[in-house]
Amino acid sequence: MYSITVRGHMMVAHxxxxxxxxxxxxxxxxxxxxxxxxxxxELDADGVVVDIGRANAALGAVLAELNYRNLDxxxxxxGRNTTAExxxxxxxxxxxxxxxxxxxxxxxxxxxxxxxxxxxxxxAAAAFDGRVR
Amino acid sequence: MYSITVRGHMMVAHxxxxxxxxxxxxxxxxxxxxxxxxxxxELDADGVVVDIGRANAALGAVLAELNYRNLDxxxxxxGRNTTAExxxxxxxxxxxxxxxxxxxxxxxxxxxxxxxxxxxxxxAAAAFDGRVR
Amino acid sequence: MYSITVRGHMMVAHxxxxxxxxxxxxxxxxxxxxxxxxxxxELDADGVVVDIGRANAALGAVLAELNYRNLDxxxxxxGRNTTAExxxxxxxxxxxxxxxxxxxxxxxxxxxxxxxxxxxxxxAAAAFDGRVR
Amino acid sequence: MYSITVRGHMMVAHxxxxxxxxxxxxxxxxxxxxxxxxxxxELDADGVVVDIGRANAALGAVLAELNYRNLDxxxxxxGRNTTAExxxxxxxxxxxxxxxxxxxxxxxxxxxxxxxxxxxxxxAAAAFDGRVR
Amino acid sequence: MYSITVRGHMMVAHxxxxxxxxxxxxxxxxxxxxxxxxxxxELDADGVVVDIGRANAALGAVLAELNYRNLDxxxxxxGRNTTAExxxxxxxxxxxxxxxxxxxxxxxxxxxxxxxxxxxxxxAAAAFDGRVR
Amino acid sequence: MYSITVRGHMMVAHxxxxxxxxxxxxxxxxxxxxxxxxxxxELDADGVVVDIGRANAALGAVLAELNYRNLDxxxxxxGRNTTAExxxxxxxxxxxxxxxxxxxxxxxxxxxxxxxxxxxxxxAAAAFDGRVR
Numbered sequence: 001m002y003s004i005t006v007r008g009h010m011m012v013a014h015x016x017x018x019x020x021x022x023x024x025x026x027x028x029x030x031x032x033x034x035x036x037x038x039x040x041x042e043l044d045a046d047g048v049v050v051d052i053g054r055a056n057a058a059l060g061a062v063l064a065e066l067n068y069r070n071l072d073x074x075x076x077x078x079g080r081n082t083t084a085e086x087x088x089x090x091x092x093x094x095x096x097x098x099x100x101x102x103x104x105x106x107x108x109x110x111x112x113x114x115x116x117x118x119x120x121x122x123x124a125a126a127a128f129d130g131r132v133r
Numbered sequence: 134m135y136s137i138t139v140r141g142h143m144m145v146a147h148x149x150x151x152x153x154x155x156x157x158x159x160x161x162x163x164x165x166x167x168x169x170x171x172x173x174x175e176l177d178a179d180g181v182v183v184d185i186g187r188a189n190a191a192l193g194a195v196l197a198e199l200n201y202r203n204l205d206x207x208x209x210x211x212g213r214n215t216t217a218e219x220x221x222x223x224x225x226x227x228x229x230x231x232x233x234x235x236x237x238x239x240x241x242x243x244x245x246x247x248x249x250x251x252x253x254x255x256x257a258a259a260a261f262d263g264r265v266r
Numbered sequence: 267m268y269s270i271t272v273r274g275h276m277m278v279a280h281x282x283x284x285x286x287x288x289x290x291x292x293x294x295x296x297x298x299x300x301x302x303x304x305x306x307x308e309l310d311a312d313g314v315v316v317d318i319g320r321a322n323a324a325l326g327a328v329l330a331e332l333n334y335r336n337l338d339x340x341x342x343x344x345g346r347n348t349t350a351e352x353x354x355x356x357x358x359x360x361x362x363x364x365x366x367x368x369x370x371x372x373x374x375x376x377x378x379x380x381x382x383x384x385x386x387x388x389x390a391a392a393a394f395d396g397r398v399r
Numbered sequence: 400m401y402s403i404t405v406r407g408h409m410m411v412a413h414x415x416x417x418x419x420x421x422x423x424x425x426x427x428x429x430x431x432x433x434x435x436x437x438x439x440x441e442l443d444a445d446g447v448v449v450d451i452g453r454a455n456a457a458l459g460a461v462l463a464e465l466n467y468r469n470l471d472x473x474x475x476x477x478g479r480n481t482t483a484e485x486x487x488x489x490x491x492x493x494x495x496x497x498x499x500x501x502x503x504x505x506x507x508x509x510x511x512x513x514x515x516x517x518x519x520x521x522x523a524a525a526a527f528d529g530r531v532r
Numbered sequence: 533m534y535s536i537t538v539r540g541h542m543m544v545a546h547x548x549x550x551x552x553x554x555x556x557x558x559x560x561x562x563x564x565x566x567x568x569x570x571x572x573x574e575l576d577a578d579g580v581v582v583d584i585g586r587a588n589a590a591l592g593a594v595l596a597e598l599n600y601r602n603l604d605x606x607x608x609x610x611g612r613n614t615t616a617e618x619x620x621x622x623x624x625x626x627x628x629x630x631x632x633x634x635x636x637x638x639x640x641x642x643x644x645x646x647x648x649x650x651x652x653x654x655x656a657a658a659a660f661d662g663r664v665r
Numbered sequence: 666m667y668s669i670t671v672r673g674h675m676m677v678a679h680x681x682x683x684x685x686x687x688x689x690x691x692x693x694x695x696x697x698x699x700x701x702x703x704x705x706x707e708l709d710a711d712g713v714v715v716d717i718g719r720a721n722a723a724l725g726a727v728l729a730e731l732n733y734r735n736l737d738x739x740x741x742x743x744g745r746n747t748t749a750e751x752x753x754x755x756x757x758x759x760x761x762x763x764x765x766x767x768x769x770x771x772x773x774x775x776x777x778x779x780x781x782x783x784x785x786x787x788x789a790a791a792a793f794d795g796r797v798r
Contacts, residue, residue, distance in 0.1 A: 003526045007523070009388065009389070047484070081179055086180045153504075162694010203694075221401070286637075392581070520543070552716045
């Protein structure tokens with residue numbers, strides 16, 4: 001299995017509902033450094049998993065929808081806690097949709113799984129890992 | 134598959150028996166920066182893998198049993214080499230026991246696998262990865 | 267010159283006023299990973315710059331006043347932009363006050379300069395560096 | 400599953416053929432920081448996955464064949480793009496051959512899978528992960 | 533003293549002349565991860581050292597002149613070894629020129645010193661640190 | 666001012682005397698990842714601060730005297746606490762002696778200051794910074 005990983009980041013505000021979150025129930029924020037790993041069993045004729053430039057552009061577009069925002073105001077997350085693990089899935093699904101739309105070109109269509117990791121500090125991270133097709 | 138990872142560390146002395154270890158047969162020491170990744174297929178109703186606060190507390194308790202000690206004096210390791218890979222398994226088993234005891238609360242009981250990684254320097258690491266249930 | 271550096275972090279929401287900030291004028295957030303370096307010309311009789319345990323406790327106390335909060339609601343920052351560089355100075359001044367109060371014990375009183383660095387992502391940081399006495 | 404990971408690096412020039420590579424079609428270069436993870440289901444009698452000293456020596460020998468070179472001049476890569484993902488496979492295959500030759504000793508023969516990761520910057524990496532036996 | 537640091541990178545080929553360089557006399561390459569620290573004694577009215585967006589744009593422009601190139605073919609370096617420490621100075625001088633041209637706006641004109649660090653691997657870096665005005 | 670920085674590491678056991686050290690009074694251990702920064706005002710005719718190969722060799726020789734040892738048994742540290750900040754100075758002095766002996770060649774004799782940093786975990790470091798000549 002081959003893979004490439006690209007990195008971006010976003011800086012968001014949010015609050016979390018539930019006693020389990022303690023002080024994180026207050027409005028606070030986070031920098032999420034986001035790694036997306038794209039995997040496929042064989043390389044394409046150019047010798048790549050996907051075009052790294054297009055992968056970066058696609059990730060940048062997904063992160064731009066969230067960056068510099070208060071996620072509590074985002075209607076698409078109404079009634080949900082925007083935990084790091086939940087956001088890993090959101091980014092996974094949006095990257096999978098970008099691939100399906102062809103934003104990563106033909107090599108993207110051969111990607112069969114991805115891992116999205118959100119690093120929220122030097123001591124904590126969350127991830128979603130799953131099949132794309 | 135969703136996951137979260139928490140990080141701690143411990144600073145221990147030990148020696149290793151066997152020609153394969155060369156100068157590491159002498160009493161020496163290591164800082165082990167320890168990452169524990171908890172995985173489960175779905176998030177709970179709060180949107181988390183486990184409560185990160187309880188995960189940190191459980192890891193802290195496991196590391197406190199080892200931290201600032203000479204592992205050669207620990208009766209539970211008698212006759213064993215406390216290599217990084219062996220210690221990764223020790224921490225895995227103790228974290229699994231903490232989960233089984235309920236130290237991570239109900240979400241912990243849904244964790245089905247973990248990975249414990251010990252970074253011993255900027256150029257070497259060891260891990261144990263396995264199922265919890 | 268000898269130094270020790272300890273690390274903590276905080277997760278805050280804020281917004282910034284001024285065209286220069288572009289989208290960061292919206293309410294958003296950041297994880298700030300905070301390094302505090304304490305410096306003095308000679309070590310004390312124990313061979314330390316300061317007691318690292320007390321240094322961590324003092325930093326933890328300073329960060330706890332800011333962590334998990336919306337800095338826009340903090341009266342002590344009224345009329346000011348809570349940029350990373352501004353916050354580096356806030357933490358510097360509060361750590362200097364902790365030292366002056368004796369929170370780091372007698373070795374702390376020998377610290378003559380500090381550097382406070384806030385890492386806001388994998389690609390950006392801010393710092394304040396200055397004399398304590 | 401147990402694993403250990405060792406790290407080395409190489410500094411190479413190369414160019415890539417194909418419109419997908421944009422400016423990387425020009426002769427340029429990269430530092431590849433290379434992690435090799437060795438995995439096996441059980442530890443050996445000494446408590447190790449493999450002898451870390453021999454693992455480092457084997458990786459060093461593989462990287463020495465590539466380091467400080469222009470990969471465009473390497474006959475073994477004629478007609479191929481030496482992308483990071485392609486090179487991850489090259490290093491994987493050469494490490495697997497070293498294991499098969501006995502360069503890692505008897506414990507190496509118990510390694511059943513490996514992962515080779517090439518970090519090409521702080522924001523991009525490539526990997527090949529596969530079975531050895 | 534306040535500072536902010538921004539990060540970029542470039543991927544270049546080059547060779548070095550002189551016995552001291554051993555195998556690095558051959559055409560090879562490097563990824564240089566580049567940190568530029570901007571320093572000034574006081575913050576401006578917005579509470580910043582410089583506009584981080586403009587700092588990133590200026591660094592990006594300087595790196596674009598070097599990125600994806602064989603530095604042996606760059607006439608501006610004729611007769612010079614493009615070591616990491618030499619390149620740190622080149623980037624320093626070009627950033628200083630950008631500041632003087634006003635590319636960082638009025639806050640840039642208050643920058644009085646900078647540090648440019650080039651990380652060439654996980655085990656080596658070079659820097660140039662100096663006054664701008 | 667130009668600089669280059671090289672990195673090595675050592676894995677040692679030790680204990681510390683004094684109530685300030687709490688549990689670190691017990692025999693324990695640490696990995697110290699060691700960075701040595703060499704500084705001089707101008708580059709030499711080859712365009713370097715020092716020969717990085719010789720710098721690595723000199724650091725390796727200094728670390729080999731300490732690596733894989735129990736520092737409590739080292740006569741040269743009798744009556745002293747081998748704290749990270751103390752060891753930073755030890756390594757500084759031994760590197761300075763290596764430079765004075767000519768181990769770094771003629772460029773080494775132009776080094777006028779150094780900084781030695783010991784990272785003992787992901788959250789703590791110590792350093793000694795001083796003039797060589």
